[in-house]
Amino acid sequence: MATAKIVLNASRDIPFNKLVLSQANVRKVKAGVSIEELAEDIARRTLLHSLAVRPVLDAEGAEGAETGVYEVPVGGRRFRALELLVKQKRMTKTQPVPCVVRTGGFAEEDSLAENLQREPLHPLDQFRAFQTLREAGLGEEEIAARFFVGAGVVKQRLKLATVAAPLLDAYADDKMTLEQLMAFTVTDDQARQEQVWEALSKAYSREPYQIRRLLTEGAVRASDKRALFVGLEAYEAAGGVVMRDLFLHDDGGWLQDPALLDRLVAEMLEAEAATVRAEGWKWVEVALAFPYGHSRGLRRLSGEPVPLSEAEQATYDALHAEYERLEGNDPADAGELDAVAQRFVEIDVALRALEDRPAVYETAEVARAGVFVSVDAEGQLQIDRGYVRPEDEAPVEPVAVPGNDGQVATPSAAGAGGAVAAQPAIITGNAQVSAPAPVSVVGPEAPKEEEGLRPLPDRLLTELSVHRTLALRDAVAGDPDIAFLAALHALCLRSFYQRGGGSCLDLELKSAGFGVQPPDLAASASAKAIDARQRSWGGQLPQAAADLWATLSAFDGDSRAALFAHCVSFGVNAVHEPWNRNPQRLAHADALAQAVGLDMAAAGWAPTVDAYLGRVPKARILEAVREARGPEAAQLIDHLRKPDMAKEAERLLAGSGWLPEPLRPPTDASMEGDAGAEGDDTEVLPAFLTGDGEAPVPTEAVAA
Template identity: 30%
Template structure:
């Protein structure tokens, strides 16, 4: 029997069969009742006290009604319709029937329902309040309602999951949705949301892309650029810029304007804009690299630098011993230290200034930094060899216009060799007893070898620091984080010593650099000599010492390199990928993909290891840190099969069992007579400093 009962006379029965939390919250139900009223009566049985009842079915509705009364939305004596059952056993059966036979609403029906209200003129916020859900939930359902018809019909028919439908809805382009939907029908793994999302977004640009940040959202939109927000992404600010050609055009125009402004401001012959995050190596090699020499300090400048240095040291000492941090005196001292640094920088800038007539022959590049800002290349270039207008002109003489030089008495070849040898021994004896000059010479020779790698410089030394050859000819990896860091390190090197005409002048200028500048050169030079090695079981790429260096340097490879479809997974066997999945997520994750095709599996693994897969948080964290063993610095150096023989011990000190033949069978231990090929003609005529690397 249906009758009206006051809410305050109702209580929840312990016999209600639904014990677990429901998907629909009390707040959402309360919002629905407030907007539309109670659409379904409660099922109750009477209690001993007259006029009171216990609710057997409708517990959420009861709590929602109580919440509305508590909030003042409904009056305290509000009445609701109830179905009163006299039989206690029947009430339990009614509760079970009401909950057991209830059919969840199809997501497609939810989408149509929400869109109905939006089409009637209601806002997403109004609909959300009406049904007790979030505004974003309403927006997501409306986006799904606007899917391509074939996809929406598949969702309504239960042929695809809600997650798959959300993957298609990352773009509002229904034509693109339909095309990808047809493609995915033919793919074995076409029902994976991450694969669908990647296919849908192919040819779009993320809002955090360097070019997007450089152009700016407002400029892009004002030019007609389209932006689609991914309503289903975890990051609510995630956006996809779909008009890539327009973005490229806007970036190129803005960069061209920046290049023209810089050329005019600096008085340069050219500034070439590069609409990328790096300057291609081949473009640099087409030009002559120019290195400006720094003039010596004037007497006045030298005195001022010394005076500023003395004052700087005194202030630092006072801050460390006398002045208390945060006091006005300490703040004043810090301000003065900054002013001293600026004064010294101004002096340094003046002595490195380039003659305007020379600068008019030079140019450089501008490009886009990863932060979306204009970057100016740190080095200067010229299209032809630079001619200094104020340089002294030589006195031509003799045949062919060559200066006449008095070479003194002529010696026999044998005497020349003997005297040169004796002089070499004297020089070596002295250099070996002066570690400071020897260290400077070591760094200088390595640095010069790198700078003039494209020219022959006759340095009469066997010490070389030539860049190691890549295993792959003409290998280019400018886009990686490591390669960009190396390029940044190269641009920050102090090259003020390079432009001098002679090795003597270059060496003196190099020695005048501070410890930090010389240290940067030795670190960069030695690092360039390292050859490519890999942590594998055997073969010519094995070098456990490099693994040891990696551990000493605390390298976290996962921060610098990630395995992708292109650079790893599509180039290994299926078992390697499945082993990787098992290492990341255990046998369950491996079993989930064991029947996938190789290409689909490689795509999934690449997506997962780059944080794009739709998986549990714990698995995503492990995948984002996973690396193949070969890329880890975990290798342990093994003893050589034949002990290296030292030249600093006598024959009596050596192991009598060690014989030269012990090394003959090991190609890795054999010597290489061609290890240091000469840089061209032995005469070394005509050093060309314009082709510095």
């Protein structure tokens, strides 16, 4: 039997005004490219697909007679786009339109078949087509305009087309998802792409985040303070390469050459240090970051800020006046309110720039002081000028103090000002306190003692002073305000003055040194708050320790209490010390934490890879995620290697407020258990927090 031959439908050009939209079109829901965009595409490229039409028959005349009008059941969107072009007078209504004329079957069947049989373009074909157009000379913006997409979309598609060919083949064969392919675009190193895919092809999980982490392993994030300090432009100008992720927020990308970055940081810091050395300082220390507390025990010079010039003062006054004027006006609408708020910010920035004046120091002080040059947590240059080491202090001139043997006595210096401390009062034979005798330099012309007025014997002076000390203790005990002031005076001498000054109160304040420090301790919220408070109080206290008592006496009660709390805080030691187990001390630390309502999550601590997750076993990582996010979240990462597990756990725990047991708020039961553990040799904290085998560093008792 002969096979029937297929006869295709005839095609012809039909004037547009002879076409009408058929109600048999099955597409009712709008989807895809808009009619306006399709009209623009037809105007640029003309019609690429013919319309499928059916003749409209005359229902009143002879049966089956054609009317010369054709309905359009297939190509309704194209018909509407042509109709829009006619309305815009960009096409005549008699323009011939290519059409395929159908006569048999149902119009609804034609419309349904046309939409169901259509095979969408594979994304990879689109990527490669964009790449072909790019190679033909079209720019990204031009390609975007021709296909009604954003330039960013074109960049993404072009980036996908540059992935290694074996990976594109894997994607075409459905062996790789689009999300996985997108992750490989982080790097342009196709050999590295293939290595990672080969390694992951044998793994249980091939999540996109794992691909990104493997490809960026060893790279430095652009948000790292080293990268912020150098700047991406300078890094790239020096030959550095930056990896970017066009599909996810990447904080600026990853710098692929850490060695180059570190060299640039060192060179920039050394250049800044050379400028500072030219100012005449005795020493300049340079480091990316100094350990927290590195300036403790050094005297800080108090320089005078450079005065404002006439022009700067005029600008300062004008900004202040504008600020006050804006404060007194009520914005009329939301738009004006936003503009005023923005102006407030601008004025505040300008005022801060004028108020942040460089300081001028005495030449003699500069010659014995030094400077620390480093980079702060935000990647900004940090120059801390004016620190004097104890061994660089000016020598104290010997002075003569009247005494039993007439020998020279050398009093201690009075702290930050370098002034000689006030001489102690002398108890005379009538048991009254008198001012010290005139001090004179011992030398060949020193005046001789008057005959008949010899100093009291040391033994008698000691006995008399014992009586006075006992009476003074009793008097101080009866005056709590003065007792508080005396304690505050002693604490301030040790907290703000290098050599401590002089206090008759035998009161010591020791501050635990942090021989082992967590990463970026100086950048923590607590460290910044303490340093800011220390600077604030330091600016309110006198330069000379001899003037401290009068200054504190003039403070109101609230100021004294706040300053007292600040000084006492330096003595808090809740550090876990394996060589110094003291359950009572740690139990008291818990009680103190409970009393002040300490919340470590609110204080800024977070479970990061460096701070916790990278230093504990996998079981504890999973326990943390399970407690914070539930068992389902823990199951998502339980198959990962520990480095990947720690990184993913950091992401999952972000913002959860989860804390490990040693940092959680203490409970009454736990405090009672600690207090009753005297003599117990068990570890107070888990062993995994005691370090990685480093030799313990003793806590250094230093003056706060």
